Amino acid sequence: MAERLLVVEDSKAIAKLIEQIAKSLGFDVTIAYSLAEVENILQGGKEFFAATIDYALPDAPDGEAIACVLSRGIPGVVMTGRMDDETRQKILAQAVVDYIPKENSQAFLYLKRILHWQLTNRDNGILVVDDSLAARNHVVELLKRRNFTVYSASDGEKALAVLAEHKNIKMVITDMEMPNMDGIALTNEIRKNYSRDQLAVIGISGAANGIHSARFIKNGADDFLRKPFCPEEFYCRITQNIENLNNIAQIQRAANTDYLTDLPNRRAFIQYAQKKIPEYISNKTHYCLAMLDIDFFKKINDTYGHEAGDNVLKVIALYMRRHLSGAMLARLGGEEFAILTTGVDEDQLYTRLDDLRREISVSQIPYEDQQISMTVSFGVIFNSELALAAQMNEADQALYHAKENGRNQISIAGQD
Numbered sequence: 001m002a003e004r005l006l007v008v009e010d011s012k013a014i015a016k017l018i019e020q021i022a023k024s025l026g027f028d029v030t031i032a033y034s035l036a037e038v039e040n041i042l043q044g045g046k047e048f049f050a051a052t053i054d055y056a057l058p059d060a061p062d063g064e065a066i067a068c069v070l071s072r073g074i075p076g077v078v079m080t081g082r083m084d085d086e087t088r089q090k091i092l093a094q095a096v097v098d099y100i101p102k103e104n105s106q107a108f109l110y111l112k113r114i115l116h117w118q119l120t121n122r123d124n125g126i127l128v129v130d131d132s133l134a135a136r137n138h139v140v141e142l143l144k145r146r147n148f149t150v151y152s153a154s155d156g157e158k159a160l161a162v163l164a165e166h167k168n169i170k171m172v173i174t175d176m177e178m179p180n181m182d183g184i185a186l187t188n189e190i191r192k193n194y195s196r197d198q199l200a201v202i203g204i205s206g207a208a209n210g211i212h213s214a215r216f217i218k219n220g221a222d223d224f225l226r227k228p229f230c231p232e233e234f235y236c237r238i239t240q241n242i243e244n245l246n247n248i249a250q251i252q253r254a255a256n257t258d259y260l261t262d263l264p265n266r267r268a269f270i271q272y273a274q275k276k277i278p279e280y281i282s283n284k285t286h287y288c289l290a291m292l293d294i295d296f297f298k299k300i301n302d303t304y305g306h307e308a309g310d311n312v313l314k315v316i317a318l319y320m321r322r323h324l325s326g327a328m329l330a331r332l333g334g335e336e337f338a339i340l341t342t343g344v345d346e347d348q349l350y351t352r353l354d355d356l357r358r359e360i361s362v363s364q365i366p367y368e369d370q371q372i373s374m375t376v377s378f379g380v381i382f383n384s385e386l387a388l389a390a391q392m393n394e395a396d397q398a399l400y401h402a403k404e405n406g407r408n409q410i411s412i413a414g415q416d
């Protein structure tokens, strides 16, 4: 269900603009043009995910609407035409998500980013580590305002336990001096298991000189904040580090994914298989590595066109996902796919592959006013202790035999 945004704004033109921005992010929008309307709407009992609040309204010239909205527990972003320091201080003294000076069109682009973050930040876990309850609570409260999922710990040792338990944590904000394990030791421990691509660490210290910031960074932290810090600086650093991580994750995903089928690509398959196969061997887990190749795919392209061929590749990927959930499925390139999967025994693994083969062989893919039929062949190797490259080679040889023997069948490596 769409989240609801309350837009408090006396200018109809600006309210319309904010409404458009919010709708582009999927919000339902309610507009209030005055404080009286805000009170009226809030009495109606509707739930609001967040609000944008114009600082000056005809019946609330001095920011009175801010307190009214915040008192209902609605996170508020203040929009203001005033740029003076007194107004800024007055706004920041309240628990607002942010304030945006309405200087130019950049203000509305920034508002869009803020609203987007409010929606997506809940997927980002942040762990706050500080032995001082008051300091910890202050940081936790700032993060909650921005809708992050927040965890806390009172020292480095407890922090490591929380981190191990919650896989959604993307950032650790740690104080320097703490009993049991201080911030530097914690950062060091974290870096033994989590790379900077996976987890950001921000150090905090009250020390007047810069010695701690340098130590934090040299021990693997990504950034540093000196106490006391103002909320604006805090949010800028948090957001920048989280955005960096998300950008890296996006790039990594793109580098490991086949654009057409959205399956892992060859590189991702090899990386995964190289890690998993030794585990299967040492745990004596039954597994197989299989190559799947579409039969006479060139003919499908030649008969129906390349676009129809692309569609066939996508459908094959769908069938694979449906039949082999939990398996590593990849498109190696062209019309060749790879499967790495575990099972109860060889028979069960074989049956699952054969079910997939059979379903594909009776399926028909509608294309324009025609139906495309297709079959696939498999080469498979079971429970091999060979190196990955050799196993892939064996499975390829078996696939070659399946093709030679008439296609639409499974050929097992090592069997004639």
Ligand SMILES: Nc1nc2c(ncn2[C@@H]2O[C@H](COP(=O)(O)OP(=O)(O)OP(=O)(O)O)[C@@H](O)[C@H]2O)c(=O)[nH]1
Binding pocket: 260, 293, 294, 295, 296, 297, 298, 299, 301, 305, 306, 307, 308, 309, 310, 313, 333, 334, 335, 403, 407
């Ligand atoms: N539509 C489409 N075609 C592709 C893509 N990648 C490779 N192909 C085509 O896949 C076809 C593969 O042809 P062949 O290697 O001769 O194999 P085949 O026709 O399936 O014959 P067998 O494998 O022997 O059954 C070629 O025509 C490629 O152009 C793709 O991403 N999309």
